[in-house]
Amino acid sequence: MPFSFNFGGFNPGDFSGFGGFQDEGAAPPPKKPRKPRKAIGNAFTRTLINLGVTLVFALVYFYVELPALNFHAEEFYVFAFLICAVYCICAVVTSGFQGEGIKGYVGFVKKQCVIPFLAFIALIAAIAIGAVTSWVVLRAGSYSELLSIETGDFASEVDEISYDQIPMLDEDSAARLGNRKLGELADMVSQFEILPSYTQINYQGRPVRVTSLAYGDIVKWFTNRSEGLPAYLVIDMVTQEAEVVRLKEGMKYTTAEHFGRNLYRHLRFHYPTYMFDEPVFEIDEEGTPYWICSRMVKTIGLFGGTDIRGAVLVNAVTGESEYYEEVPNWVDHVYDAQLIMEQYDYYGMYHNGFLNSLFGQRGVTLTTPLHNYIAIGDDVYMYTGVTSVTSDQSNIGFILSNQRTKETRFYSVAGATETSAQASAQSQVQQMRYTATEPLLLNIADQPTYFMALKGEDGLVKMYAMVNVQQYNIVETGSTVAECEANYRKTLADNGLVDEDDADVAPSDQAEVSGVIAEIRSAVLEGNSYYFLRLEDGETFYAVNAAENPLAVILNVGDEVSIQYHTGEGSSILSGTTVKKADGSGESAPLVVAPPDAAEPGNQAEQPVEDYTAEVPAE
Template identity: 55%
Template sequence: MKIFDFKMYTSGMNPGAQAPERKVRQPKPPKGGPVFRVLISLLITLVFGGIYFYLKLPALNIHNEGLYSFVILLCIVFSVCMILLQGFRSSSVREYVGYTRKKLAVPFVIVILSILVMVVGSIAGWVVFRAKAYSELMPMTTGDFAAEVSEIGWSQIPLLDENSSNNLANRKLGELSDLVSQFEVDDASAQINYQGNPVRVNYLNYSDFFKWWNNRGTGIPAYIRIDMRSQDVEVVRLEEGIKYSPSEYFNRNLLRHLRFQYPTLMFDDVNFEIDDEGTPYWIASVLTKRIGLFGGADINGAVLVNAVTGESQYYDIGDVPSWVDRVYSSDLIVNQYDYYGRYHNGFWNSIFGQKDCTETTDGFNYIAQDDDVWLYTGITSVTGDRGNIGFILVNQRTKEARYYSCAGAEEYSAASSAEGAVQQFSYKATFPLLLNISDQPTYFMALKDAAGLVKMYAMVNVQQYQIVATGNTVSDCQQKYHELLIENQILAEEEPETEPEVELLKTSGKIEEIRSANIDGNTIYYLRLEKGTVYYTVSAKEYPMAVILDVGDRVDISYVQSEETLVEAEELEIKK
């Protein structure tokens, strides 16, 4: 029996007729041809890449990991543009994916190659395989501390650490009404040698965008220089303001200025320094990778940028001017020594046996020596004990490194020892400064109260850190420290100086003239013998018989050879 089809009846279709074939809806073809889509995608990618480069400033250098990330990002932007412009042209997702993969084969290959280079380059510089190369980044020599580090007097000791220096700079800026409302002190002060004195220099930043906008024509008008010995703070005003700094915007921003002039160079650290005439410069350390593609960071030169004019010049590391004090950053020096200390006997030894494995202590300071700035840090065992086996000094301009064997307290133990000597005041010690005091490696530190004000000073012997001297002044502290070294038989007791023997001459004769004068309550007699021109001085306090001398008396006088008219008599004898 034939069943009645209600849908066919209502639709007017003949029940016996075959249903028409359903048409597949085809998408509209994209506007423009393949070349047009590629050109538009490339244009958008270039615009995006230009904006990204302007903001992020990646170095166009094969040793820069960021370059490969930049390339991958550009490929992704290009691919997205191509996908959006070509539209959905296939009857199924599978066909669409296959079609798209063919069109985007080039950016896909670039991404794969970039990832492959990053992986292979990282493995080539992996410390597991290249431990020896890492340990050789910092050549090390052994030195004699007493002979190579000059002994320093109390008047030449740098008294300020970075925090104290920054506090003084901020306080000085607060006294200047024309500057304090527009600028602020940057805390990244660098210790340098200026005309033979250790100083810290602080540069100023614009307080905000609007302060920059108001002052951009004249620039930053001054910097602050602080003498670390006398603690004098000077605001150095410039005839022409600083136009290139980290707080500038757009093309005068320091890092952007450097990148546009040197697009392929990698920069490690940028420091503010002044030359011998006081001209402000930015010292940009140029980074290189010596192990594999991305490993073994080191410095091979520096770019010096005049902070006022923006003029710059690149120097190889051996040609950097001698007034520059800081090319190798503290972190890079510490990292390179740690490579040396851990891996000079191989990588696996640093994990299992740890024979002769050392590392730097937590913290460092600086020493002014030979018109250069040397980084100081202690060396301790990797097992993490509380003692030093020695310390290193590294020149921050040349990377000349010296190791001094000197078992003793590490810096924080010495600081605790100094704080314990004045525990009733609850003072806190600054990070120790290593000095040569009486040919002894000595930690020097300031003791501050809760407000950060320096109240006392302390000296702690590196090898015997129970020897602690404190004083309200540096000279008092150094004198007490010297006495403690003698008491503990580290120094021999000083014998009183004996005057050298001198030959005495003798003369005899009659007194032809006597004169006298009262000097500071003491009567001095001046005797001239007959036919003589010299007056011999005699003190009545030393020779009471001189008061009864008369003209015509015969005397014997002993004296020291002299060309003067007045000669002091060493001995006087009256003849009858």
Template identity: 45%
Template structure:
């Protein structure tokens, strides 16, 4: 009898430890729950086998308990496998395709021009650098705490911010500080780059860096044992109070398919108090109920499964997918995921782009042929290739009613040094500036000179230059050849377009695209050349070439 009690207690302890560590939801829609059931049955059979001292295959075949246990394990595997198959896009393509219904909208109408102080200038990597630097300056905390890598993007009091809690530096630091809790969080203004360490009156007691019951995942699991949580995010309400935003998964197709979000749990990070909302009742200040990865997956189902599952794999007729990367756009006091939409053919061009609301899942589609984000990034990097700056993933803006990629250019240390604006439909139209204002001014000049057509021959706002070529070099950008020219200063003639025009100083480098000016390939150092150009910060964009005779 004592042995049976001991065996039962051992089994209960092992089951509890497994559950305490893995935290599966007690829910048939949770894959981890089925593995937990299987592991539990295996543990029971192993203990039973040791007790009965079963040592041969023959004994295994004749023992009814072991045979029954194996049957249960096989039944669990069959139910799980059948559930996975019946929930898959293979036989539910239409249902998956209709999980989101994009609404076609007008770009200029929806996305108004925003002021400089509302443009988020930093990506997550740059925000992390600023946060770590700020933490390094706090001598009273830096030895005990680090900054979490979360850096959730939110709208706070009408401005774009990233926020991230502090975490214990290691297990020893947790042991010595967990009684008092985490005293602060980092808040970064994405427009001004101002970084604050916000010290709290009440410390954060519930976080990802806790080890036992105050660990946010364990705290949620014990309060909501049947709920399946998606990615948690750290946010602050309008008063600056820290919360964990905990989206609850909802499966719409079979056992495991068609995931969306059905509910949201808001957990006060200081007190652990929780409030449950249906997704449609989620408070306005919450910015991230739907993880960005889930939104992109839902749109890809819509774009790829229009003509069935097998067409998405084989013929791929009419299939569209999101581009490689995304960013966030603050709009209507919500945070929207932005990404381009392209065909599966790999032609490096977009057919449009989508905005997806992270609070409501509302999806808006905008028809706009143009360059993919990666091509725009390469184009911006090409303008400053001598500085070897790296482009961050673009942000989509409305500049003069033109869809425009706004790109931060970072140095090797990850700090933002310059800004670029690239026209979505004509990604050769690139402006560079040391500030956002300067960048926009240069961009608008290019738009005016372009007049909605090719820049070739548009010289109203252009400078004119004539002189002998000092250096000429070739480079390839996005498969297109460009020649870069500098002139000998001794005989340079520079003509501004009008009185009071910008004074140009330093060495001028001229970008001549071969696709527009194929005649440039005949020129060599020492030849005389006349150009009309629009000034850039480091590289000038040529809009016409003269017909000067070579010497």
């Protein structure tokens, strides 16, 4: 018999009344039967409730997340899965769950959620089939044909670019100038900030970066939204000048807006089935602000072969939008640089087959990590180097790709990578600890040349450097582009890469003006005597520093002169050109004059001036 104690009627072995403990010999209490949940209304009412809740969820999710209603968009399947799940959950709640365990759930779903369940299975099948048909292993040939590439000749096809087309600022330097400019405007700096994305475009024949303002915070959006964003910024990449362009009517459709005026939501409501790349801010030739919204398509299977098919142009002020399969010529950015590089990588990896990309790797190439932009004609071209997959120390060539049309050419130029060129340029000025911007590829005396700006610790451009692509030990620097090119051409001649005559060729931005001196004025600026010369039938005054150019004092009204000058550049008073009498007598001395777009004499102290060569005829 079991051993037990009995203290005054209390049996310690009997705990049935304390927390459910009981003697091991006692029988468990019977389970109470679960009370079935009561269904809501009849079947028709429950269906309406389920559909209504699901519809509300779908509308809220669509408004917030903005998925493209397109079978090629991955986010569409997430959206569809959530709709099916919400309907099934509603069906469980409204019908009351009947059944036991897993079998009960499965049976209930089959009974109450047949259509959502079948839709779920169909979506899973579509994803599986789409993934297989897009698999690069099976479609390597199609991936390699995404980008059409032509082979070009560098020396004959890439002209020596004028200095007023060379972008001398990178995006970081442009952002610094933009922030500094906005800080000067007391009526804007407290309410607005600048979007971090600066788009490089070709505006009225000049390379510039443009960006929009944004609201400082949600409170400032509430107080300023009725007028919209009042201005945008233009950064001239040659003169390094920042301009705030004020608008008569503010921009009301931007990425900084909220609710219906938000650009992403505005696009989705007007084009619910389109997939878009990241919108890009641009201005047309009249200065009207637009958002360029490239339309993305999948060309291989359901999910592979990302490409661009036209773009939607949205007026940032009015919100008017129009889709163009062939975009207007003023548009510069339709194809993103990363997309072009990705498509070239597909070509470089798979044009000889998928297996070759893994074994043997004959002719397998990849783009280098760095890229940059340059304006050629009316378009902006993306530049990046191409290297062998087995080596990252040298390039085998480079590509230039039109960002509006995706027209791409490959130039076979073996030499240093962009990173190696940056290191060579920085080593020339290592005592100053300058950093080099991402290189541009220029044609200097038919030699492929990396051009870089050298920035100080304050982020502003201090000097310029040119590095020969094929022999990157040939490096020259200068405080101006003209000085840098002159030094570089001389070094090319010293190394036998160009003739002496080519080394003395005038820079690509040089022009000439001749005429009779109609007026001479003088002034003392910062302790130096300057003579300002105006030619007949002209309004420009050319500034001559008498301290550096003693022969300039012999010039008289009526003298005929021929002046050669550099266009486009101008950051400081320079030396190095000469003036002499036409008969050759007298010693040569530097002559410095203002560029042809200089202001009136009273403004000369604030205007940049350049180097010129003037020949003074004998009297």
